[in-house]
Amino acid sequence: xxxxxxxxxxxxxxxxxxxxxxxxxxxxxxxxxxxxxxxxxxxxxxxxxxxxxxxxxxxxxxxxxxxxxxxxxxxxxxxxxxxxxxxxxxxxxxxxxxxxxxxxxxxxxxxxxxxxxxxxxxxxxxxxxxxxxxxxxxxxxxxxxxxxxxxxxxxxxxxxxxxxxxxxxxxxxxxxxxxxxxxxxxxxxxxxxxxxxxxxxxxxxxxxxxxxxxxxxxxxxxxxxxxxxxxxxxxxxxxxxxxxxxxxxxxx
Numbered sequence: 581x582x583x584x585x586x587x588x589x590x591x592x593x594x595x596x597x598x599x600x601x602x603x604x605x606x607x608x609x610x611x612x613x614x615x616x617x618x619x620x621x622x623x624x625x626x627x628x629x630x631x632x633x634x635x636x637x638x639x640x641x642x643x644x645x646x647x648x649x650x651x652x653x654x655x656x657x658x659x660x661x662x663x664x665x666x667x668x669x670x671x672x673x674x675x676x677x678x679x680x681x682x683x684x685x686x687x688x689x690x691x692x693x694x695x696x697x698x699x700x701x702x703x704x705x706x707x708x709x710x711x712x713x714x715x716x717x718x719x720x721x722x723x724x725x726x727x728x729x730x731x732x733x734x735x736x737x738x739x740x741x742x743x744x745x746x747x748x749x750x751x752x753x754x755x756x757x758x759x760x761x762x763x764x765x766x767x768x769x770x771x772x773x774x775x776x777x778x779x780x781x782x783x784x785x786x787x788x789x790x791x792x793x794x795x796x797x798x799x800x801x802x803x804x805x806x807x808x809x810x811x812x813x814x815x816x817x818x819x820x821x822x823x824x825x826x827x828x829x830x831x832x
Contacts, residue, residue, distance in 0.1 A: 602717050602719075602750060603717075604716075606712065625715050626715050630652070630714065631693070636676055636693050637698040647695070647710060650711055653668055664682070718832055721758055722734065732780065741769060741780060744781045745787075764811060767826035771806065777806065
């Protein structure tokens with residue numbers, strides 16, 4: 581039932597798992613048990629969300645959530661009551677428990693985030709709650725010289741899309757990941773059209789790292805594709821016909 585995707589509120593939040601690998605989280609405003617939520621996420625995304633302390637805080641700030649708790653991928657190991665693990669098997673520290681949590685370990689074996697303080701609680705797995713799913717992506721440097729449109733086609737044919745550097749953390753990883761680039765500038769998914777800059781992947785543009793000329797509301801007609809300036813750690817508008825290396829993102 582692909583139509584079920586319509587109930588998902590997309591939050592373009594990425595976080596590092598390991599070098600150049602990120603999570604994107606999706607809030608699902610449907611009430612399900614933990615097990616059913618896990619099944620849903622594995623069908624339509626990758627899995628129930630794995631979250632760091634920072635992610636829990638940001639996901640809790642989603643104005644679309646009006647309920648006190650939401651499911652994430654945390655659950656008790658079936659083999660060890662002292663061990664809590666993630667649904668997707670990620671090696672992510674679990675260091676954000678609320679005071680007195682976890683408790684009632686005989687019955688409360690699944691993890692939620694309490695929205696009001698972004699802390700972890702354990703809960704009955706049979707309770708129904710809204711939840712977060714995740715997709716996992718990786719940044720890929722392609723050392724081929726292509727125009728922006730050629731780079732976009734290449735990424736979409738071979739990976740997922742041109743990269744969105746939509747947070748300071750992703751920006752730092754992109755800079756590290758382009759050390760071996762053969763060009764001083766590297767194409768990203770930034771494009772200017774219809775009077776504004778946007779990520780072609782659809783991610784929001786709240787975080788910005790423009791060079792001074794990139795702040796122009798209406799760049800020159802030949803400077804309407806965005807590239808990463810590796811030497812100055814900024815974005816800059818470039819001629820879309822320039823031949824540059826580029827960053828793709830790959831859904832894992």
